[in-house]
Amino acid sequence: MDGELKKGTLLTSENGNKYMVDSLLGEGGQGAVYDVVMEGKHVALKWYHKDKATSDQRKILDNLIEKGAPDEHFLWPEDLVIAENGKRFGYIMPIRPKEYKNPVALMKGMINPSFLTLCKVAYNVTLEYQKLHKLGYCYSDISFGNLFFDPKTGDVLICDNDNVSVNGLYASQVLGTPRFMAPEIVIGQAKPSRNTDLYSLAVLIFYMFIVNHPLEGAQEASIKCMDIHAMRLIYGENPIFIFDPDNKTNRPVPGYQDNANIYWDIFPQNVKDLFTISFTTGLKDPRQRVTENTWLEIFANMITGIIRCPSCKHEIFYDTSKEELGVAHTCWHCSATAKVPVKMVIGRKVIVLNKDSKIYAKHTIGNSDMTTITGEVSINPNNPSMWGIKNLTQDNWTYIQEDGSQILVPPQRSALIKANAKIDFGVEIAEFK
Amino acid sequence: MANEEMEMEFERPGAALANRPLHFFWLVDCSGSMFGEKIATVNNAIQSCIKPMQDAAENNPNAHLFIRTLKFATGANWVSSNPIPVEQFVWDDLAAGGVTDMGKAFELLAAQLTIPPMSDRALPPVIVLLSDGQPTDNYKKNLDKLLHLPWGKKAVRIAISIGKDVDDDVLLEFTGNREYVLQANNAEDLTKMIKWASTVASVVSAPGSQEPISQQADDTSMAGDNNTGGAYDMGNIPQPSAGVVW
CATH class of the missing domain: 2.60.200.20 (Tumour Suppressor Smad4)
Structure with a gap:
């Protein structure tokens, strides 16, 4: 790619810090990320592609650097580095520890965290985005790529914070990531906002729990060529929740979308109710999306609501509605009945x-x-x-x-x-x- | 208090996320005029794209990328008989010599874009054609056939025109979109174009963060409505450098 930074290149930041380029960590649509060293300490540098190094982007970064990170779970811009000719720039952020994994690893079955860990991830990521929203920001691009978590502890890190902007003052360079963008953005009627973040967050958590997209059912299965027009239909023009109680036309297709049916039955009714609101009324009306506090209450109870199967020790979610209806908690793995402690x-x-x-x-x-x-x-x-x-x-x-x-x-x-x-x-x- | 149950691993049920295949084709002109620096540049450039393609694929749970190479000179041949998953793909250096039977290449490609062997559900295929000359066979019938296949029509078709002797009209017929005919005037351009083309697979399968149209650096309108590729925001289509011509 043009203008790649070579190992050993010395860059000076706005604050006068000197960073030496060590190695390329990865490349994305907006730029490349390098491991750089300052006074013996390794940090990350996101270096924008020429056409992405816009004055708008720089304004966003200046503001984010001045305000500082909401907390240590954000790999937040800390310093601005400018090329000598003044045309390219990038920002410094903390480097991500290797043990943190991306939800993609979960989707591909490369890691196998417990349900307990996944609930902790859901809780923590929701809490972090809530912090951002409380400060008046919106993230604009919640998706697989910008969340990392520790598969053992459920601790989370939010990266790619350079698109964070003040809610209502749309200035970000992104519209979001396909499959995560709210329908109103897909059809070109809205720009990223706090409410579209809430949609993307619900998609992200649904993916992590159910390992299927909430709108990918019979409609997706019926499409041969998944091109940009088909994606616009499924995620924008005619989105239908696969478990919509009033519209059964888009149920998961057995043999193709099996995960959806397998996982959906395992989760407690109260979280399924929140997904249903998110992808039925919340699909059409951004104001009616599930807010963070509501999610947090349910995720917290899921973290403390896991029963061990008396027979095979697998995790079973305690479900208030089952107890109220007098329905037994049966193990999804061995079908044994578990007594609620x-x-x-x-x-x-x-x-x-x-x-x-x-x-x-x-x-x-x-x-x-x-x-x-x-x-x-x-x-x-x-x-x-x-x-x-x-x-x-x-x-x-x-x-x-x-x-x-x-x-x-x-x-x-x-x-x-x-x-x-x-x-x-x-x-x-x-x-x- | 150590707790054995907390430390034991219990598998969750279910499988990996369902994904769709994405077939990526390198169609390489290996005629005599490609001999020497050109084919060497192509070999080097495509080989150096493999790792970035593998990395991008690793971050994409929605697609399973398969790569195949079709070479044409006097006649046309698949380099491997089957689609190779990107994680196993290696580049076999191609040698140049012979005429430019591009039509033969279109014929072989069309056979592979028919269902079967193509699956019912897939992502749009990506076809990258590299050529430095004009077809020496009667390519028209086979190109027509290719462009009338459902998967041929849906394919994102890119052509890299190497040097000044190319019949760009043929390449335009193939891509259906002038923007997707990339001009490579020298080795540096060629490497740049090949590298860019190799990233199209990820744009098509898991388009990354999308930018508002108004902020794109080059807001040239996309021609060629019959080409699915025309609707994608490819961003960053590389421009040829002025200067040395082969």
């Missing part, structure tokens, strides 16, 4: 208490932190049939027995899991059910 309920937050269950800061202090573990199930060493919740915080908890009597639960001590008993965490009160 005692649950801890805090308002709308539900934690199913298995012997390896954790509770997080979100539960005990009511923030959105589903990473910091604040408590876990512990087994009484003197009586293995007695399970408790161990206090992993620095604060005292109060255990409230059914008769109202109260017992102090200091750090590192455990309180017995017993139906109708409660734990007062200080901010939130949990009840065992």
